[in-house]
Amino acid sequence: MAEQEQRRPSAPRTDEVEVEDEVSGDSGKELKADLDDLLDEIDDVLETNAEEFVKNYVQKGGE
């Protein structure tokens, strides 16, 4: 590529990155709590016999 010097033609959003760093502590915990809730939900809806389900999931090749 001729233009190796310019990787981000528009100004990088440095201000926004800083703000994110500040709040990442709290939002990190929120994200984790969300993930735990999500994993709880998934345990409820996941196929009961995963091995059998996966084994039986066969498709014909398409385009």
Added chain:
Amino acid sequence: MAVHKVLGIETEFGILHRNDGESNPVAASSMIINAYVNGFLERRVGWDFEDEHPGVDARGFNEFDALAPEIETHLVNAVLTNGARYYVDHAHPELSTPECTDALQCTTYDRAAEEILIRSMEKANELLPEGEELVIHKNNSDGKGNSYGCHENYLVDRAVPFGRIVQQIMPFFISRQVFCGAGKIGSEAPGLTHADVPFQITQRADFFEEEVGLETTLKRPIVNTRDEPHADSKKYRRLHVIVGDANMSELQTYLKLGTTAIVLAMIDDDMAPDDCVFETPVQTLRQVSYDIDLAMVHRLVNGQKVSALDVQWAYYAAAEKWADRHGFEVVGGEAIGKDLMSRWNEVLVALESDPDSLTDSIDWIAKRRLYEGYRSRHDLDWSDPKLAALDLQYHDLRPDKGLARRIGLKRISIDSEVEAAVDSPPPSTRAYFRGRCLERYPDEIVAANWDSMVFDVGSDPLRRVPMLEPLRGTAAHVANLLDECDNAAELLRRLGT
């Protein structure tokens, strides 16, 4: 001046008939489409195969001995009132959106396609015996080496030499995987185990073996040479793109369609980068997919080593220059163009600096977070069938079972517009004429396809109306006419055919 980037997306869905003794995916696919057509449409209108020539190759020769796609004319094949085509293709139900004029509209119609499949499942399951059900997945692989596609179609200028398209779109296809991939556990490439590739960025990379070619079902090429424009072939080419994944994330569908449209417009205008050619494209395609840390560099033919993100930035920079000169008209206007550029920039920056910030908008990153969390909670290895089950259920379209819709992925489409898109065609392309005629005169249409409709107005012979211009037959052109004509005979008379 570039040709307007009319575009569409067609998805082959995975299908399961649960609790059925024998597995017959063709019958299951037919059942699900028939359930929708009989349940929701006033009358079924079939597909007209007259102009299908999937064996014609853009490189200028017809390989009649090559394994060109067969046309299975006896299988279920319907046209819907939103201008879409809903049919059985190679043992999968497939839905092609109608022709759209921008990536936002196409994303809306893709979401409407999901709704149609969901309603089809529900209808079909009402008709099946107790305990049996049909289940649809929007994915590209069964994890066992069988793959099926999500194809994009873009209108490009016929005057552009096909060689230029190949050279300049291929690096873009290889590198766009970083924000287009739907993620997959393991690898289906021969010889690779879960230890080698526990998780990768795309579903499809494993199945691509050639750089350029006509095949779609084996020895898949990164750039497909099918030359079936379904339009005025002197002016237009339709680029048939088979290398993408089916995405559950709307942001990905939107960005995939929109950035590719922009790059193809640049190619039309001869402003796309032409020195990003990878030395070993097929190998690089797979390496990019396996490289979930986005750290690898790959060799170009000019000797430089670059990352996938480096290549994306090169295309982004070129797009800024192109847009400064030409504006965004051919990809749907300034608002959409600027939105696409801004989101493209945002995603590339995030992939470089904080990929986990994209768990709400990129399927492979959402999956990685989910699977890492699940692994850690249940102390599982990457090869555990529970994770493989998660990897399938992510793509399950059943509203009560599907995982993608539970995660809270960012939306691009608006529900009221999706609802409208299930039944009504886009106003801005020939799909409008097709869809409205089907809704207005269902008993007088014998067959339809992308570039014509066949009417039966009682007289002999049947009347074929050609629709070779994708941007004619729009609401602006024909809405009043259609409103005023009570039957097809009157319509044809006033069209002068």
